[in-house]
Amino acid sequence: MRESRLKQEALVATLEDRTRLAYVRYRGGVDTQLNALDSDRDLFQAQLNLAEIRLNELLSVVQLYKALGGGCNDPRPRKRLESLPPSAQGLVKLDYAQQLIETNLCEIELCLEQVSIGIERV
Numbered sequence: 001m002r003e004s005r006l007k008q009e010a011l012v013a014t015l016e017d018r019t020r021l022a023y024v025r026y027r028g029g030v031d032t033q034l035n036a037l038d039s040d041r042d043l044f045q046a047q048l049n050l051a052e053i054r055l056n057e058l059l060s061v062v063q064l065y066k067a068l069g070g071g072c073n074d075p076r077p078r079k080r081l082e083s084l085p086p087s088a089q090g091l092v093k094l095d096y097a098q099q100l101i102e103t104n105l106c107e108i109e110l111c112l113e114q115v116s117i118g119i120e121r122v
Helices: 002-027 033-067 078-082 086-120
Strands: none
Touching: 002 033, 033 086
């Protein structure tokens, strides 16, 4: 993924130069406005592709993080859980599972916020 992002960044830089030159040529009366607008369209499409590549790259990191457990550790001692009656153990486990889900969702939301901030910069 990194290689495709680097290639797309290079393409965007090249198309930015092309667009700048197209408008210089248009203002100088050497070229038509259609060619300048075509370069704008190509640049915009390349920028969209770059944003999509960055999004996919960051989503991959989020998925990996989630697959690895989100970095959550069990804060409750095992002995305390085993000292409870079996019916209470089930409730504690359910409560703990709900806390893990909420924690992972918060972490994923934070990662996605960072992704959207990165996209807004594009």
